[in-house]
Each structure stands twice: as structure tokens, then as C-alpha cells.
Amino acid sequence: MSIVYDKASGLISLHTRRSTYQMKADELGFLLHVHYGGRLADADDLSGQLCLVDRGLCGNPYECGRDRREYSLDVLPQEYPCFGTGDFRTAALHVRSADGSRAAQLRFAGCRTEKGKYALEGLPALYGDEAEAESLIVTLRDPASALEVELQYGVLEDLDVICRSARIVNRGDGPVVLEKAASFCLDWPFGKFDWLTFHGRHAMERNMTRQGLRHGVQSVGCARGASSHQYNPFSILCAPDATETAGECWGACFVYSGEFLMEAELDQVDQTRLVCSIHPDDFAWTLAPGESFQTPEAILAYSDRGLGGLSRVFHRAIREHICRGPWRDRRRPVLLNDWEATYFDFTGDKLVSIAQKAAELGMELFVMDDGWFGRREDDNGGLGDWYPNEEKLGCTLRELAGRINALGLDFGIWFEPEAVSEDSGLYKTHPDWAVRVPGRDPCLARNQLVLDFSRRDVQDHIIGELSGILAGAPISYVKWDMNRSICDKFTASLPPERQGEFAHRYVLGLYRVLEELTAAFPQVLFEGCSGGGGRFDAGMLYYTPQIWCSDNTDPINRLDIQYGTSFCYPACTMGSHVSAAPNHQTGRTTPLSTRGCVAMAGCFGYELDVTRLSPAEQAEVRGQIACFRQYADLIRLGDHYRLRAPEEGCAVWEFAAPDGSEALVQAVYTRVEANPVPVHIRVRGLRPDSRYRVEPAGPVPAGDGAPDRGWSPLPAVLSGAALERSGLTLPPPRREHQSWQIHIRLCP
Numbered sequence: 001m002s003i004v005y006d007k008a009s010g011l012i013s014l015h016t017r018r019s020t021y022q023m024k025a026d027e028l029g030f031l032l033h034v035h036y037g038g039r040l041a042d043a044d045d046l047s048g049q050l051c052l053v054d055r056g057l058c059g060n061p062y063e064c065g066r067d068r069r070e071y072s073l074d075v076l077p078q079e080y081p082c083f084g085t086g087d088f089r090t091a092a093l094h095v096r097s098a099d100g101s102r103a104a105q106l107r108f109a110g111c112r113t114e115k116g117k118y119a120l121e122g123l124p125a126l127y128g129d130e131a132e133a134e135s136l137i138v139t140l141r142d143p144a145s146a147l148e149v150e151l152q153y154g155v156l157e158d159l160d161v162i163c164r165s166a167r168i169v170n171r172g173d174g175p176v177v178l179e180k181a182a183s184f185c186l187d188w189p190f191g192k193f194d195w196l197t198f199h200g201r202h203a204m205e206r207n208m209t210r211q212g213l214r215h216g217v218q219s220v221g222c223a224r225g226a227s228s229h230q231y232n233p234f235s236i237l238c239a240p241d242a243t244e245t246a247g248e249c250w251g252a253c254f255v256y257s258g259e260f261l262m263e264a265e266l267d268q269v270d271q272t273r274l275v276c277s278i279h280p281d282d283f284a285w286t287l288a289p290g291e292s293f294q295t296p297e298a299i300l301a302y303s304d305r306g307l308g309g310l311s312r313v314f315h316r317a318i319r320e321h322i323c324r325g326p327w328r329d330r331r332r333p334v335l336l337n338d339w340e341a342t343y344f345d346f347t348g349d350k351l352v353s354i355a356q357k358a359a360e361l362g363m364e365l366f367v368m369d370d371g372w373f374g375r376r377e378d379d380n381g382g383l384g385d386w387y388p389n390e391e392k393l394g395c396t397l398r399e400l401a402g403r404i405n406a407l408g409l410d411f412g413i414w415f416e417p418e419a420v421s422e423d424s425g426l427y428k429t430h431p432d433w434a435v436r437v438p439g440r441d442p443c444l445a446r447n448q449l450v451l452d453f454s455r456r457d458v459q460d461h462i463i464g465e466l467s468g469i470l471a472g473a474p475i476s477y478v479k480w481d482m483n484r485s486i487c488d489k490f491t492a493s494l495p496p497e498r499q500g501e502f503a504h505r506y507v508l509g510l511y512r513v514l515e516e517l518t519a520a521f522p523q524v525l526f527e528g529c530s531g532g533g534g535r536f537d538a539g540m541l542y543y544t545p546q547i548w549c550s551d552n553t554d555p556i557n558r559l560d561i562q563y564g565t566s567f568c569y570p571a572c573t574m575g576s577h578v579s580a581a582p583n584h585q586t587g588r589t590t591p592l593s594t595r596g597c598v599a600m601a602g603c604f605g606y607e608l609d610v611t612r613l614s615p616a617e618q619a620e621v622r623g624q625i626a627c628f629r630q631y632a633d634l635i636r637l638g639d640h641y642r643l644r645a646p647e648e649g650c651a652v653w654e655f656a657a658p659d660g661s662e663a664l665v666q667a668v669y670t671r672v673e674a675n676p677v678p679v680h681i682r683v684r685g686l687r688p689d690s691r692y693r694v695e696p697a698g699p700v701p702a703g704d705g706a707p708d709r710g711w712s713p714l715p716a717v718l719s720g721a722a723l724e725r726s727g728l729t730l731p732p733p734r735r736e737h738q739s740w741q742i743h744i745r746l747c748p
């Protein structure tokens with residue numbers, strides 16, 4: 001049993017394969033957090049570790065009376081602490097009652113278990129059937145206000161994760177306003193931690209930062225209407241000595257695509273608290289009597305096998321229990337996207353000539369990006385009018401798709417459904433559908449406005465428009481883009497006192513539209529995008545099993561971006577393309593082999609005018625595609641090991657078959673020096689007692705691949721033990737940004 005509740009003591013333990021999460025409803029009825037860490041025995045009760053000491057000026061619950069018992073919510077670890085009643089740390093719940101008071105205090109009122117993983121209506125959530133998951137629902141109640149909170153815990157024992165969410169119900173007879181409703185609070189009564197967060201900007205997303213926690217509250221989050229380029233809704237707390245391969249780590253992944261806040265607090269007695277919520281700055285949700293509010297979900301995981309071990313838990317959880325639909329388990333097509341090949345400057349014939357070359361080279365899908373519809377000649381207008389510009393295409397959309405199909409390629413298309421331009425027919429007909437504050441000029445970004453997705457009529461319109469296009473032509477792929485942050489938040493559909501619901505209602509609307517479209521067109525592969533990776537989160541991955549990782553296609557920058565992304569998200573979710581050299585974002589020239597190597601560590605594709613490739617480059621592209629096909633399953637399903645970070649002068653990573661039968665090591669030199677210090681790596685995930693053949697993988701580009709200086713360690717035959725304990729020395733670089741791919745397979 002993965003959930004054990006001892007009614008007599010109030011102790012609840014949730015067990016996964018390698019972790020235990022423990023809480024206790026104490027004699028005053030408070031639900032205290034006891035432990036989240038290594039797996040315990042059922043009989044282990046760690047609540048004795050909670051230290052009751054009078055801390056001075058830390059208040060006591062009323063019923064303690066003269067017997068203060070050194071009991072204070074201000075220092076006790078809790079499952080769902082409330083603002084206003086004696087815990088002065090970061091709270092999970094802030095409420096405003098009808099009388100204006102802002103206090104709540106929750107007491108344990110019972111719990112129940114359910115088979116299978118609970119689902120959340122209208123929200124993405126990790127899924128698991130009765131054989132895979134059990135759920136615990138703990139009911140807490142505020143005796144004074146009749147507010148009820150159901151804490152939901154999904155326990156996936158084999159997957160090694162625990163999911164958390166909360167449902168807040170107003171059982172009173174007056175309205176209550178939720179000002180903050182966290183998805184979880186996690187307390188550590190002792191221990192020192194580093195905090196790993198992932199910050200960035202457009203075209204440079206998810207840079208990892210690791211910092212020791214200091215006293216006070218530190219946070220990451222955003223109120224831009226989306227999870228954002230700036231901070232990813234994922235973070236890790238780990239022991240200061242944790243490495244890639246060893247040490248205790250705890251990860252929290254918010255399954256949400258909107259505004260969020262993750263707060264880490266080191267308190268006065270060196271206890272640590274992590275709280276994750278919809279961003280409260282932009283949130284105020286009114287609950288009328290009887291109404292409830294469901295928070296988004298967070299996935300929690302613990303690993304004592306270092307950061308790499310933790311990442312692999314999240315990779316599996318996202319790949320197998322967040323991503324859905326037929327594309328979850330299929331190799332994704334090698335695509336050619338025309339964006340960096342043509343931008344807005346194309347005709348139907350030009351696209352077909354690029355597609356023809358793409359087909360000759362072995363690609364499988366042609367994607368027509370921005371510029372095919374309405375009066376969209378550049379990125380200043382036309383958004384919202386989702387009818388093909390037949391004059392520009394020289395034919396109907398169906399005919400164009402047919403011409404592409406005739407080349408042996410599938411056909412895909414770009415949309416930006418959440419946006420609208422002021423010069424569009426849609427805006428002229430429905431100016432009130434654009435998000436803006438009445439009487440105030442709206443803030444423009446890329447000269448566009450945002451459609452009010454919190455409105456049902458807007459959602460229905462977009463579902464209708466996109467359904468018409470998808471049903472009207474053989475379209476097998478959709479790139480769902482969104483190219484601005486949301487401000488001027490206001491919706492005509494809500495009264496003044498409920499405008500604080502807009503940001504979350506927008507996300508709920510987005511999820512509804514995506515749910516309807518993906519259900520109606522299950523065979524269509526949807527790729528998420530938001531100016532690249534501005535909404536790269538587990539919420540979007542529930543609907544779109546891959547996301548364009550970044551608008552930056554420079555392979556050297558991509559190493560950092562994909563490295564940071566890999567802490568939570570598996571390679572099979574990262575859209576990654578080979579583009580032209582010099583690169584359009586950085587001006588840097590890199591070898592085609594390196595661009596191929598980096599793009600292969602994701603959903604592989606091309607984004608350049610392939611008609612301009614030299615014969616030698618074309619041959620190399622053919623070889624890259626053949627190589628990718630050979631290793632696609634290993635990359636998609638293999639265990640991902642980060643062997644060296646890009647900042648170490650040579651980025652190295654590996655995909656190992658879960659059964660240890662083979663591995664692919666990919667390496668890119670990010671720095672080249674005279675008289676180089678050898679780069680040495682230990683290969684992971686192999687069978688120690690088996691023998692492996694180690695050889696270069698991938699096409700050997702002319703003048704690029706063979707090591708010089710008369711030295712090469714490859715090919716070799718070595719045992720798994722030797723490859724893990726001693727390892728491999730990589731051939732030194734002959735020139736800047738050289739890459740290596742090494743295939744390791746069991747000897748027959």
C-alpha cells in the first residue's frame with residue numbers, strides 16, 4: 001500500500017519506491033508536516049523529531065491556554081499554513097471574509113483514499129490508473145469561517161512522484177475572497193539547502209542558477225499572463241553537496257502555464273519552506289457560498305541520487321504521465337519549418353520548392369510558419385483573420401497541402417490563436433474581444449493585442465476557426481504560438497470586484513480550447529510555442545507533447561538552453577532545429593555537424609532554406625537524418641545523463657537505453673584552447689559485466705570528424721564497468737565548436 005493512515009496516532013505516510021512523505025494530524029487538529037525524503041518503514045513515525053521549544057513572541061493557539069506547551073504554528077512544519085493566525089512565515093492560503101477579516105485556521109477533519117490518480121476538471125494534471133496510483137484526500141476545516149480545504153495527494157509509487165493540489169470550498173453563508181491559494185507547501189524542519197531556479201529571457205531561456213538559501217523569502221515567478229521566458233515554474237532544493245550523481249534533491253514542477261510564484265523561505269530557526277501558487281499579485285477569486293476553487297497541480301519528487309537522478313524521475317513522469325495522445329509514444333517526424341528559411345517572404349511555389357528539396361533529403365513533414373493568412377505581410381498586423389491568403393499562396397490551402405503531400409511529406413501549419421491585430425477583420429467586428437482596460441490605451445507588443453480567452457464566446461470562436469481549417473485540408477501538425485505577455489488585464493465578462501479572476505480564467509480558457517481541439521483532431525501533432533520557450537511548462541505539455549524550446553537556434557547557445565531545460569523536461573519535449581550559418585540570432589558560424597548533434601538531442605528538424613545547401617552539405621544532412629532515425633528511440637525513451645555542463649568548455653550528455661543495451665554520447669566543445677586539457681567522461685547506465693563496442697556515430701563530415709594529432713580512442717571494446725568507473729577520453733577539438741557523437745552498444 002502506498003498510503004498508510006493510522007487513525008489512532010493521526011500519522012499518514014505516503015510511500016513511493018524510494019521516498020516517503022509523512023504528515024500527522026496532532027491532538028489540536030493541526031496537520032503537521034513530518035518528513036519528505038528517503039523511504040521509511042510503515043511503522044516509522046518521525047513526528048518525534050518536531051521540536052517544541054518556546055521561541056519567544058511566537059504565538060500559541062488559543063486552546064493551549066495557560067499551558068503554552070511551547071506549541072506555536074510560527075515554527076511548526078505544516079501541510080497548508082494559513083495567513084493571519086499565528087504563522088508569520090510564507091502562507092499557503094490568504095482569504096478575505098465578508099467582514100473584511102483576513103484570517104483562517106485549518107484543522108484536520110478526516111481523510112479518505114481513492115484508487116488511481118485524482119483528476120482535475122479543466123486543468124492539466126498527471127494521470128495514472130488504479131494499478132499505478134493511489135490518491136489521498138485530506139479534509140481540513142476552519143471552524144470559525146466554515147471554509148474547507150481538501151488537500152489532494154496523488155501517489156505514484158513506481159514512478160516515484162507525489163502530486164499535490166488543493167480544493168477550497170466555501171461552506172459558509174457569506175462570500176469569501178481567495179487572495180492566495182497555494183498548490184502546496186513543503187516544510188523541512190532541518191537541513192541546509194541550495195535552491196536551483198531557471199531564469200532567462202526571450203531567446204535565452206532556462207539558465208540554471210544555484211544558490212544557497214539565505215534567511216528570508218526568496219522567490220521566482222511571473223505575472224505576465226504565461227509561465228514566461230523569465231522564470232520557469234520548476235525548481236529544485238538540494239543538499240549543498242549534491243552533484244549530478246549523488247546527494248539528496250527535491251524537485252517541484254508546477255503543472256500550470258499561467259502566472260506563478262515559487263517562494264523559498266529560510267526561517268528564524270533555520271527551517272526551510274517552499275510554497276508554490278498562482279501568482280497572488282494578480283489573483284483574487286470570489287467564492288460564493290457553496291462554490292469551490294481548484295488550484296493547479298504540482299508534481300513533487302525526491303531523489304538521493306543527485307540532480308541527474310531527480311531529472312530522470314521528472315523525465316519519465318512528463319513523458320509517460322503528462323504527455324497524451326497518439327504522439328506520446330510515436331517518434332516525431334523530422335520536419336522542415338520555413339520560418340528562418342523565408343520569414344514572411346514566400347509564395348506557394350517557393351514553399352513547394354523548399355519542400356521538394358526537404359523530401360529529397362529525407363525529411364518527413366513540412367511546416368508553413370507565420371505569414372500564410374489574412375493580410376499578414378509582416379509581424380505588424382493581420383492576426384485573427386484565419387483564412388488563407390490564396391493570392392500569396394497561389395492556390396487554396398487544401399491545394400497547397402496536396403502539393404506538399406504529393407512530395408511524400410506531411411503538411412503542418414502555424415497559428416497564433418490567442419492574438420489579434422487592430423487591422424484585422426476580427427478586431428473590427430469584435431473590438432471588445434481584445435484584452436484592454438476601458439478608457440486606457442493598451443500596451444502593444446509586436447504591435448498586437450491579446451484575445452480575451454477568459455470569455456466563452458472567444459474560446460468558441462477560435463475552436464470554430466481552427467476546426468474549420470484543420471478539417472478543410474490534410475494538416476497533420478499545428479504550431480501553436482503566442483508572442484506577447486499580457487498586461488492591461490481586464491475582461492468585460494466579469495464585474496469590477498471579480499477582475500482579479502481574469503488571469504487564471506484566461507489560462508482555463510486556453511486549456512479548454514486546447515482540450516477541445518486536441519480531442520477533435522487526435523492525429524494532429526501539436527507543438528507549443530511562445531516566442532520560442534516562453535510557455536515551456538508541464539501544463540502545456542499535457543496538450544502539446546513538444547514545445548519549440550527557444551527562438552535561438554544557435555547550437556552553442558542552445559547547449560545552455562537545452563541543458564537548463566533538461567533538469568525537468570525530457571528531450572522528447574524540446575523542439576530543436578538545424579538552422580543556417582551564420583546563425584540568424586548570434587551571427588555565429590558553427591559546423592553543420594555540431595548543429596545536427598545539438599538538434600538531435602530533441603525533436604529534430606531543420607529551419608533553413610535547404611535549396612541553398614551545397615552538394616556536400618546535402619549529403620551530410622541525409623546522413624544526419626539517417627543517424628537520427630537510427631537513434632531516435634534511444635533519444636526519446638533513453639535515460640538522460642548530463643555528463644558535463646556547457647560552461648565546462650565541452651558540453652557532454654548521454655542517452656542510455658533503460659536496459660543498458662546501448663548508449664549515445666553527444667559532446668560539443670564550447671571552448672577551444674591550444675594544447676587542450678583532455679575531456680574525460682564516465683559513461684552511465686550500462687551493465688557493468690557486459691562488453692560494449694564504442695565507436696563514432698553519425699555522418700562523418702568532410703574535414704570535420706576524424707581526429708588529428710594521430711590519436712583516437714575510438715573504436716574500442718570495453719566493459720560497462722570500465723566505461724563507468726574509468727570512462728572515455730574524448731578526442732580533442734581540431735577547431736571551434738567541434739562535436740562528437742559516440743555510440744556504445746553491447747558486443748554480440
Ligand code: DGJ
Pocket residue numbers: 339369370379414481483529530531532548550551
Ligand atoms: C515566434 C516563434 O517562436 C517563431 O518560431 C516563429 O514561429 C515566429 N513566432 C513567427 O511569427
